[in-house]
Amino acid sequence: MMASVTGTGESVSAASLRRLPSYRQYLKVLQGMGREVVSCSHIGQALKLNPTQVRKDLAVTGIVGRPKVGYETEALIEAIESFLGWNNLNQAFLVGVGSMGTALLGYDQFNHYGLKIVAAFDNNPSLIGQKIHGHEVLSLDKLTDLAARMHVLVGILTVPAQAAQSVANLMIFGGIRAIWNFAPAPIEVPEGMVVQTEDLFSGFAVLSSRLAEVMGIRRKAGVNADANRR
């Protein structure tokens, strides 16, 4: 009786969605090794995840498995890619040709993820006109108009924090529907748009904290408690 079936609401948890790419990645490895079928237990063992969790995650793609056997590797990859919409290419604009932007422009595997960066933009005159990893850098002025004319749906935002909202606005104006935001700033968008903000340092915070723990640098929370007294 969960929202999954009760009608309007979408229900796949972000946690599940986030694991799908790692399944796909691993399945590709197995496929490369000629493996035709694979079970949740196997995947779980390789990826250190609970088999039940794997099964539940995969279920969202609509894949059906065979008891005692598992899933067909190829069908499973196909199901994941289809579910995520990675089997038809979306055009994307990238704005901000700094270090992160340049790295993404250099990534030649995006087509396997349903993404094709068709243009790069910046407002730095010394960058405009240059070719970065095969993508010509265009002036930011042209963004909105070009996005509208090309019906580009995805924008990749790799600008500094203070420019994030204004560039996002240009994207919104141009009819872009989903923004992959690498700027360390939250951005406001109208209802019905999709924003996925990536914070490089959120993962690093986890690492830092765990490192501080294992190195014994940080006192445990309980020990800190008397700081509450005044």
Place this chain on the structure above:
Amino acid sequence: MMASVTGTGESVSAASLRRLPSYRQYLKVLQGMGREVVSCSHIGQALKLNPTQVRKDLAVTGIVGRPKVGYETEALIEAIESFLGWNNLNQAFLVGVGSMGTALLGYDQFNHYGLKIVAAFDNNPSLIGQKIHGHEVLSLDKLTDLAARMHVLVGILTVPAQAAQSVANLMIFGGIRAIWNFAPAPIEVPEGMVVQTEDLFSGFAVLSSRLAEVMGIRRKAGVNADANRR
């Protein structure tokens, strides 16, 4: 009666840790605007988070606030940085000078995050000896020995998936205690070490899925149900 206080176990959730950098980022902005105190309600509004959640997250740093007022901005920033260990610099090695590695080498703000990349490594002869963003690229052979001699604790892994484990092993041998892993592969490390694996595409999967939803491309789970019949 949670693990937080009951003794040995550490308890700060990854979810909380992941939010700390965004608080810090926003607090820096406020500080730049001369704001001396800030409340959880204010932070929550800006970052679209529940105030209670913000309060709970901040509590892990040991900060103490004043009713009706909030927290001192500066003390709060300091508390977050101190909690994450970002106020004393860790030396780090980066391995794999591809697009991601190059981007990270070009990132000049790491010192604000307690990180100083002191050397870069690769096994590509055409890269070795070159300077990338001021960091000389060294041969991979030297990694283990140099890590041990310099007492480097943090390794940044920006190599292709198939090289990930072998390079991780070199790091482990060299005495590195924490690996920030950007390779799309899980890596095995001994007990007591820290691994933080970043998957660029896990976030993209969320974006793809949500985009497919709003564009009405994907049928809902319920509609899919009859695929179960055989």
Place this chain on the structure above:
DNA sequence: TCTATATCGATAAATATATATCGATAAGTT
């Protein structure tokens, strides 16, 4: 000085996520 209010800190409730259990079933084994 007294009252009203925003906020903290702690705790309780609600929600979401992860894990365990169980019947059903497909494939191999005796």
Place this chain on the structure above:
DNA sequence: AACTTATCGATATATATTTATCGATATAGA
């Protein structure tokens, strides 16, 4: 052919995370 086992799919339980509630308290205003 019956038995055993691994696995699926569904459901139930357990755990984790988020959100709401409540008393205490510091500040502002009457």
